[in-house]
Amino acid sequence: MKMNEETLQELARKARINSLYSIYCAKSGHPGGVLSSIEIIIYLFFKELRYKPENLYDMDRDRFILSKGHACPALYAVGAEAGIIEKTSLKGLRKLNHELQGHPHRGTTPWVEASTGSLGQGFSFGIGEALGFKHKKTDNRIYVLLGDGELQEGEVWEGAMFAGHHKLDNLCAIIDYNKLQSDDYNKNIMNIEPLVDKWKAFNWNVLEIDGHNYKEIENAFLQAKNTRGKPTVIIAHTLKGKGISYMEGSPDWHGSVKLSKEDLETALIDLGCDNETIKEYIHE
Amino acid sequence: MSKRPPIQIGAQEDSLREAFGKALVKFAPNYKNVVVLDADVAGGTGTHHFRKAFPDRYYQFGIAEQNMMAVAGGLAATGLVPFVTTFAVFMLRAIEQARLSIAYPRMNVKLVASHPGLDVGPDGASAQCLEDLAAFRAIPEMVVLSPCDPLEIELATKAIIEYEGPVYMRSGRSPSINVLDENYSFEMGKGKILKDGNDVTIIGCGVTTARALKASDELEKEGISARVVNMSTLKPIDTNMIIQCAEETKCIVTAEDHNIHGGLGSAVAEAVVQNCHVPMEIVGVKDTFGESGEPDELAVKYGIDSNGIISAVKKLLDRKQ
Numbered sequence: 001m002k003m004n005e006e007t008l009q010e011l012a013r014k015a016r017i018n019s020l021y022s023i024y025c026a027k028s029g030h031p032g033g034v035l036s037s038i039e040i041i042i043y044l045f046f047k048e049l050r051y052k053p054e055n056l057y058d059m060d061r062d063r064f065i066l067s068k069g070h071a072c073p074a075l076y077a078v079g080a081e082a083g084i085i086e087k088t089s090l091k092g093l094r095k096l097n098h099e100l101q102g103h104p105h106r107g108t109t110p111w112v113e114a115s116t117g118s119l120g121q122g123f124s125f126g127i128g129e130a131l132g133f134k135h136k137k138t139d140n141r142i143y144v145l146l147g148d149g150e151l152q153e154g155e156v157w158e159g160a161m162f163a164g165h166h167k168l169d170n171l172c173a174i175i176d177y178n179k180l181q182s183d184d185y186n187k188n189i190m191n192i193e194p195l196v197d198k199w200k201a202f203n204w205n206v207l208e209i210d211g212h213n214y215k216e217i218e219n220a221f222l223q224a225k226n227t228r229g230k231p232t233v234i235i236a237h238t239l240k241g242k243g244i245s246y247m248e249g250s251p252d253w254h255g256s257v258k259l260s261k262e263d264l265e266t267a268l269i270d271l272g273c274d275n276e277t278i279k280e281y282i283h284e
Numbered sequence: 285m286s287k288r289p290p291i292q293i294g295a296q297e298d299s300l301r302e303a304f305g306k307a308l309v310k311f312a313p314n315y316k317n318v319v320v321l322d323a324d325v326a327g328g329t330g331t332h333h334f335r336k337a338f339p340d341r342y343y344q345f346g347i348a349e350q351n352m353m354a355v356a357g358g359l360a361a362t363g364l365v366p367f368v369t370t371f372a373v374f375m376l377r378a379i380e381q382a383r384l385s386i387a388y389p390r391m392n393v394k395l396v397a398s399h400p401g402l403d404v405g406p407d408g409a410s411a412q413c414l415e416d417l418a419a420f421r422a423i424p425e426m427v428v429l430s431p432c433d434p435l436e437i438e439l440a441t442k443a444i445i446e447y448e449g450p451v452y453m454r455s456g457r458s459p460s461i462n463v464l465d466e467n468y469s470f471e472m473g474k475g476k477i478l479k480d481g482n483d484v485t486i487i488g489c490g491v492t493t494a495r496a497l498k499a500s501d502e503l504e505k506e507g508i509s510a511r512v513v514n515m516s517t518l519k520p521i522d523t524n525m526i527i528q529c530a531e532e533t534k535c536i537v538t539a540e541d542h543n544i545h546g547g548l549g550s551a552v553a554e555a556v557v558q559n560c561h562v563p564m565e566i567v568g569v570k571d572t573f574g575e576s577g578e579p580d581e582l583a584v585k586y587g588i589d590s591n592g593i594i595s596a597v598k599k600l601l602d603r604k605q
Contacts (some may be wrong), residue, residue, distance in 0.1 A: 005333075032445065044404060055453060057364070059362075063361075064561060105388065105389065106389035107388065107389055107390065113361065114357070114358070114361070114385070114389070115385065115388045115389040116384075118380060118384045119355045120350070121357075121380075121381055121384055121385045122355075123354075124350070124351045124353075124354030124355045124357075124358065124381070124385065125354050125355070125357050125358040125361070125385050127351070127355050127358060128354065128355035128358020128359040128360075128361065128362075129358040129359070129361055129362055130358075131358070131359060131364025132345065132358060132359040132361070132363070132364050133362055134346070134364060135319065135341075135362075135364065136363070136364075137358075140330055142360075154350070155350040155351055155354070155381070158345075158346075158348035158350055158351035159351045159355070161346065161348070161352075162346070162351055162355070165346075217567075263417065279537055
């Protein structure tokens with residue numbers, strides 16, 4: 001690791017602060033699933049994806065698709081840490097005439113690879129890119145982050161069958177397995193287990209990790225890259241609302257919710273902000 | 285017992301779907317980025333020709349249209365020009381994928397739907413798509429085409445390969461009449477006057493263009509001069525052509541193998557009410573589902589044959605006076 005774990009942890013802390021700040025400014029958003037996916041997205045943008053910051057649209061780049069589009073404040077905040085967008089842009093999230101749409105959109109935010117927000121579609125779109133690069137015989141890699149509730153969409157399993165059948169080993173899906181969806185635990189809404197067996201049955205290479213542990217994330221991506229003849233799915237066990245005391249493990253903060261001044265203040269304290277910093281973020 | 289192959293229905297006659305499949309094969313050598321996506325109906329959509337000629341540019345998705353549709357968006361993001369091919373009803377099944385993963389980010393994907401309308405025939409209502417023109421016309425960025433004969437679909441296939449953006453195009457299941465002469469030129473967004481007339485304009489698309497010509501010939505015997513326009517681009521509709529016809533013939537009949545709601549009639553009416561006030565009649569399936577039967581029988585029963593058009597013309601001429 002050129003960039004050490006401590007640096008990555010600090011990036012994740014900042015991304016959590018900025019994603020919550022953007023949701024606070026927007027007066028709506030989905031904080032729970034944003035916070036569970038931060039480490040995975042940070043690792044992708046800072047360690048895994050091959051892209052040129054000076055030419056984001058270079059055809060040789062690897063692709064990352066946020067299929068759980070409602071978690072886009074995480075993507076935008078990580079984009080800001082990576083210098084792809086200005087940090088000041090984050091307060092325009094979900095606002096009229098602004099580039100940062102409430103769900104990711106290629107049209108207004110071209111560095112976002114796919115327009116998502118309808119679950120299942122980003123996964124298929126990523127499969128299309130994986131198939132396209134196989135067709136063109138180039139070595140681009142495709143990473144797609146899915147939610148766990150998203151796996152209830154039939155399209156996901158159409159795509160899983162297709163990617164397994166076509167041996168798309170340039171494709172790596174990551175499941176942000178925080179066990180909660182909009183209304184309740186997955187198991188109470190529609191049980192998605194046994195998950196490992198399901199993906200294996202669809203001819204995927206299946207890995208299971210702690211989605212907040214950088215060493216495990218790193219190892220999983222390495223294994224994915226070294227796997228031939230099969231796409232890889234990384235089942236990343238995560239905690240919904242990770243890092244914020246009153247959100248952790250609660251379906252109430254899936255969203256779309258409004259963050260009050262007090263909500264943001266408590267969250268910033270949890271994220272280790274001092275009084276001075278908190279003052280900068282809190283406004284009427 | 286020795287094995288005996290069945291009679292293949294789709295591949296036998298020169299339908300629009302067969303003409304489309306052959307056109308793809310014809311143009312593919314010059315457009316190397318074109319790839320074809322199929323959901324196990326290549327024999328029915330005409331793409332079996334392409335599969336045979338270019339097996340390495342043909343992708344099989346199995347019976348799973350939603351994934352196929354959104355995958356097409358991703359393929360286009362790598363610079364390929366995907367042709368998504370299935371029956372029109374299954375395009376509807378994946379319409380939300382067409383909306384979000386293709387039209388919204390304006391991906392360069394072509395949707396070519398076989399089996400539109402009552403033209404499907406014996407398979408019955410489940411396969412007779414009477415809603416696709418309305419549904420796809422309502423999606424922003426989507427161009428909507430319904431060519432009228434084998435020559436036009438060949439020309440349109442080339443045109444949509446060259447056009448950068450999402451397109452929905454109807455082909456057709458049943459054997460097709462050659463309507464256009466060999467010098468016909470196709471231009472996306474343009475209606476064409478196929479036969480001139482002064483008393484009324486009949487606007488058709490797809491299978492109804494030939495029926496409009498037949499109706500016009502019959503009306504001529506009764507001293508009624510009916511102009512016939514082939515409006516193979518439903519969106520963007522040729523508003524100038526519609527205004528010209530409205531001004532010159534003072535009334536318009538539209539005819540389509542589609543529900544009367546939201547298709548060609550609606551598209552023409554939208555242009556008429558905002559530009560010129562002339563009476564109209566809309567010939568189409570009257571907000572009902574179809575049933576099994578031969579396409580010609582169904583056209584008669586549901587009033588979308590040449591007689592249906594003639595009745596509408598006469599009704600309209602009464603209103604006009």
